[in-house]
Amino acid sequence: xxxxxxxxxxxxxxxxxxxxxxxxxxxxxxxxxxxxxxxxxxxxxxxxxxxxxxxxxxxxxxxxxxxxxxxxxxxxxxxxxxxxxxxxxxxxxxxxxxxxxxxxxxxxxxxxxxxxxxxxxxxxxxxxxxxxxxxxxxxxxxxxxxxxxxxxxxxxxxxxxxxxxxxxxxxxxxxxxxxxxxxxxxxxxxxxxxxxxxxxxxxxxxxxxxxxxxxxxxxxxxxxxxxxxxxxxxxxxxxxxxxxxxxxxxxxxxxxxxxxxxxxxxxxxxxxxxxxxxxxxxxxxxxxxxxxxxxxxxxxxxxxxxxxxxxxxxxxxxxxxxxxxxxxxxxxxxxxxxxxxxxxxxxxxxxxxxxxxxxxxxxxxxxxxxxxxxxxxxxxxxxxxxxxxxxxxxxxxxxxxxxxxxxxxxxxxxxxxxxxxxxxxxxxxxxxxxxxxxxxxxxxxxxxxxxxxxxxxxxxxxxxxxxxxxxxxxxxxxxxxxxxxxxxxxxxxxxxxxxxxxxxxxxxxxxxxxxxxxx
RNA sequence: GGCGGCGUAGCUCAGCUGGAAAGAGCACACGGCUCAUACCCGUGGAGUCCGGGGUUCGAAUCCCCGCGCCGCUACCA
Numbered sequence: 181x182x183x184x185x186x187x188x189x190x191x192x193x194x195x196x197x198x199x200x201x202x203x204x205x206x207x208x209x210x211x212x213x214x215x216x217x218x219x220x221x222x223x224x225x226x227x228x229x230x231x232x233x234x235x236x237x238x239x240x241x242x243x244x245x246x247x248x249x250x251x252x253x254x255x256x257x258x259x260x261x262x263x264x265x266x267x268x269x270x271x272x273x274x275x276x277x278x279x280x281x282x283x284x285x286x287x288x289x290x291x292x293x294x295x296x297x298x299x300x301x302x303x304x305x306x307x308x309x310x311x312x313x314x315x316x317x318x319x320x321x322x323x324x325x326x327x328x329x330x331x332x333x334x335x336x337x338x339x340x341x342x343x344x345x346x347x348x349x350x351x352x353x354x355x356x357x358x359x360x361x362x363x364x365x366x367x368x369x370x371x372x373x374x375x376x377x378x379x380x381x382x383x384x385x386x387x388x389x390x391x392x393x394x395x396x397x398x399x400x401x402x403x404x405x406x407x408x409x410x411x412x413x414x415x416x417x418x419x420x421x422x423x424x425x426x427x428x429x430x431x432x433x434x435x436x437x438x439x440x441x442x443x444x445x446x447x448x449x450x451x452x453x454x455x456x457x458x459x460x461x462x463x464x465x466x467x468x469x470x471x472x473x474x475x476x477x478x479x480x481x482x483x484x485x486x487x488x489x490x491x492x493x494x495x496x497x498x499x500x501x502x503x504x505x506x507x508x509x510x511x512x513x514x515x516x517x518x519x520x521x522x523x524x525x526x527x528x529x530x531x532x533x534x535x536x537x538x539x540x541x542x543x544x545x546x547x548x549x550x551x552x553x554x555x556x557x558x559x560x561x562x563x564x565x566x567x568x569x570x571x572x573x574x575x576x577x578x579x580x581x582x583x584x585x586x587x588x589x590x591x592x593x594x595x596x597x598x599x600x601x602x603x604x605x606x607x608x609x610x611x612x613x614x615x616x617x618x619x620x621x622x623x624x625x626x627x628x629x630x631x632x633x634x635x636x637x638x639x640x641x642x643x644x645x646x647x648x649x650x651x652x653x654x655x656x657x658x659x660x661x662x663x664x665x666x667x668x669x670x671x672x673x674x675x676x677x678x679x680x681x682x683x684x685x686x687x688x689x690x691x692x693x694x695x696x697x698x699x
Numbered sequence: 700g701g702c703g704g705c706g707u708a709g710c711u712c713a714g715c716u717g718g719a720a721a722g723a724g725c726a727c728a729c730g731g732c733u734c735a736u737a738c739c740c741g742u743g744g745a746g747u748c749c750g751g752g753g754u755u756c757g758a759a760u761c762c763c764c765g766c767g768c769c770g771c772u773a774c775c776a
Contacts, residue, residue, distance in 0.1 A: 192776035229776065303774095343773095368703055369771045376702095381774055404776075442773065507712090511769095518711095521725070528736055537735035544734080585713095588723085598739055607734045682736050 184215040184222045185428040189436050189444075190229035190274060190411045193253035194238055197260045199469050199502075199514070200437060202486040206499050207466065207508065207583065208435050209266045213638030214578050217662045223428045225415050226261070227272035228254045229408045236390040246390045250275055260486060264495045265641045272415040274392075274407055282414035283407055284395040286455060287383075289419075290341065291396050295454045298397075301338035301382045304331040339384040339400060346450035347378045353449060359462060361445045362581070363509040366438065366465045370445045381405070381447065409448045413457070431460040433581075441465040464581055467511035469502075484514055493687055496640035497523045503583040503639060516692035524686050526587075527643070530594050531632075532684035535647055537601065538625045539680035541618075545610055550626060550652070551619030552673040559603060560624055564668060566596045567631055571666055574635065583639075590635055597628045626651065627671045633657070634665040646683045652676050 188204045191197070205226055212224040230250035239249040254273060261268065272279060290296040354360060354371050361367035384400035385391070391401030410418075412434065416425045436444050444463045452459050468475060471484065489498050501519050504526065506512030542548060573589035601621070609618040630651055637644040637657055648657045652675045664670070 189776085194776070232776075234776080365704060365770075372702055373772070376772080379773075383774095403774085405774075408776075438770090440776070442771095443776095446773085505711090513711090524736095525725075529738060533736055533738050535735095537739080539735095541734050591724095595739095601734080602732070602740045605732080605734085607732090610734095680735085684736080686736055686738095 182220055183428055183432075184212070184220040185416075185431045186211055186215075186222070186224050186433045187412050187431055187435065188226040189434075189440060190227040190272060190408055191257060192229045192232075192234075193250050193257075194232075194234045196253070197257050197486065199484045199486050201257070202260065202264060202498070203469065203502050204435050204437060204466065205261060205266055206264060206502055207581070208433075209264070209268070210499070210503060210583065210638050211433065211435075211578065211581070212267060213641065214574075216658075217634070217638055217660065219661050219663070222269065223416075224267065224269045225272060225412065226266070226268045227270075227411055227415070228257055228274070229411070230254070230273055230275045231391045231407055232404065233388060233390065247275065263487065263490050264499065267641075270415050272411045274411060276414075278417070278420065279411060279414040280392050282418050282420060283392050283402060283410045285419040286410055286413075286451070287402060287406060288395050289455050290451075291339075293454065295342050295345070296339050296383065296396075297342065299338060299340045299380075299382075300335050301340075301385075302333065302335040305334040336386050337400075338382045338386070339394065339397070340380040341383045341406065341447075341451070341454075343381050343447065343450050344378045346453055347374055349453055350374050350378075350446060350449060353459065357459075360449075360459070361441070362462060362464045366441055366445075366509075370442060373442065374446060378446070405443055405447050406451070409443065409451065412448075412460075418457075430458040432462065434460050434463045436463060436465055438465040438467060464509070466508055467506070469512050469514045471514055489519075492691060493523070494642065496643040496684070497527070497687070500527060500640050504587045506584065508581050508583050516689050520687055520689045520692065523684070526591065527640075527684035528682070528686040530591065530598065531636075532682055534594060534598050534601075534625075535629055535650065536680045536682060538622060538629065539650060539677055541606055542622055542626070542677050543679055545606075545615070546619065546622070548677050548679070550671060550673045550675040550677060551623050553623040553627075553669075554616045554620040556620070559600065560620070563596060563600045563624055563628065566593045567628065567666060567668070570631075570635065571662055574662075587639070590632065593628065593632060597625055597632075600628075601625055623671070623673065626677075627668065630671045631666055634660045634662065643683050650678045650680060650683070652678060 186208050188208045191201050208224060208226065212222045215222045228250065230246075230253075235249060236246050239246040242249065250273070254271075258271065274280075287296065351371065351374055354367065354374075358364075358367075361370050383403050383406045384394050384397070385403045386399055386401075388401035388403065391403070392407055394400035394402055412431055413425065413429065416428050418425045418429070434444055434448075441463065445465075448463075449459045469484065486498060497519075501522050502512075505518065505522055542550065570589060570593060574586055577583070577586040577589065604617075604621040606618045606621045609615070609621070629647065630653065633644050633647045633651065633653075634657070636647075637660070641658075645657055651671070653671075
């Protein structure tokens with residue numbers, strides 16, 4: 181039983197929450213819930229990144245203050261997390277006073293240490309957009325990629341972080357901690373990148389109104405990464421509440437999308453080395469969801485709105501699909517057909533129906549009371565054997581964030597239970613008058629379902645709660661601990677089960693399109 | 700261009716450091732069951748394991764060449 185600190189990125193509030201945000205956050209939530217199930221003290225951090233000229237501009241267009249805009253967007257994120265049953269411990273905003281203070285403290289420390297120095301930043305500046313671009317980003321080598329107008333080469337004062345100093349220490353760290361960056365193919369990319377040499381990075385901007393003031397030079401504001409990344413330690417009170425900070429730091433897992441991996445795997449550890457605190461245990465970069473093989477994007481108008489899906493099908497279906505369909509780390513394809521297929525065959529047909537058919541028999545033949553188990557035979561042992569190996573399997577897969585494989589191991593049990601029911605055929609036993617054996621069989625299946633429910637809770641919390649209630653369990657599901665829960669025989673006999681009602685109703689592809697047409 | 704990865708049943712993919720008759724899920728076909736959310740259970744399929752060469756007693760698994768895909772190659776979160 182230890183502590184477990186997991187984070188999502190702080191999401192940039194220039195965009196409404198989309199499937200990608202939901203994906204990262206669902207994964208983090210599932211991992212958090214799983215660690216709680218193991219008995220760990222979990223700190224699960226998410227939040228929003230609210231500074232920058234993009235936000236300022238968007239706010240101006242709407243004629244509201246940037247803070248107001250950020251407030252609105254943050255509310256949307258929180259609302260989505262509520263709908264998705266996201267059990268975060270803290271929601272950090274980069275506009276929080278605490279965060280601002282910590283960023284400034286960190287900046288000052290870096291400055292004192294000599295890891296930040298004043299230099300000249302030069303780039304291609306678009307006056308109307310008030311933003312700098314790299315030569316590689318320009319359209320036809322001189323036009324702004326956003327507004328297509330001509331840019332000018334501009335040089336201005338800026339403070340730099342000596343990232344280059346950390347090339348060697350970073351390479352050593354990757355070497356000594358092979359699981360620091362995962363999946364391994366991403367790690368290769370990062371290592372290769374660092375090997376080619378690192379340039380110092382500009383960490384302040386002049387004339388950036390909507391940003392954290394630089395503590396050593398009032399004309400400057402702190403630019404993106406030193407602001408955003410520090411959320412991971414500001415939320416814990418770094419430099420403010422040391423005791424609390426050291427309770428949870430270092431982070432065990434930083435979950436990120438593959439697009440921001442390098443910031444987390446290179447700049448972030450370098451910053452931490454510079455201020456002299458421990459490095460996180462793991463940075464895991466997951467993949468993207470594609471539509472018909474294409475990346476989702478607003479311009480392609482193929483964005484999947486997580487809220488539509490949740491409102492129509494419930495949060496569990498989305499959680500289940502995203503974590504089950506594709507190995508975490510790889511890109512996946514999202515389509516109504518795939519979604520419907522996955523959810524129907526696994527949740528409705530295999531799992532939901534297992535509960536349903538079992539409860540029906542108990543209600544019909546045992547007055548809805550959990551029967552008393554009798555003698556155990558070889559078939560029963562085989563069934564129980566499937567539970568014995570489950571915790572270890574889960575542990576192995578969850579340690580590697582292999583959600584899909586974790587599901588595989590759970591579904592082996594689900595299938596095993598359906599098979600056991602068919603083999604034992606209690607509906608035939610009742611005709612033969614073998615009620616005692618029938619009772620045993622049903623008890624065993626109910627017991628399997630009880631354990632499955634506990635194990636599934638981190639993944640599909642709402643459905644698991646419903647299953648728990650139908651079983652008639654009175655303990656609190658969220659307080660169950662895996663170690664105890666998997667012990668055989670914890671289901672009290674004579675417990676009154678509920679009349680079954682489909683927990684995971686089947687859905688149709690048409691339902692999906694109706695939703696999309698409406699909007 | 701450089702570095703890395705991938706190419707296995709109709710589809711999505713497991714097959715790690717070489718060795719039993721090449722696997723899973725889905726789809727499909729046939730059969731069983733009837734407790735159940737038209738569910739569940741069983742059986743089946745002629746797969747050049749991208750192509751070619753090599754190492755080996757033996758390769759999907761190692762080496763070389765070729766073909767076809769894909770990722771990374773920094774300051775946009």
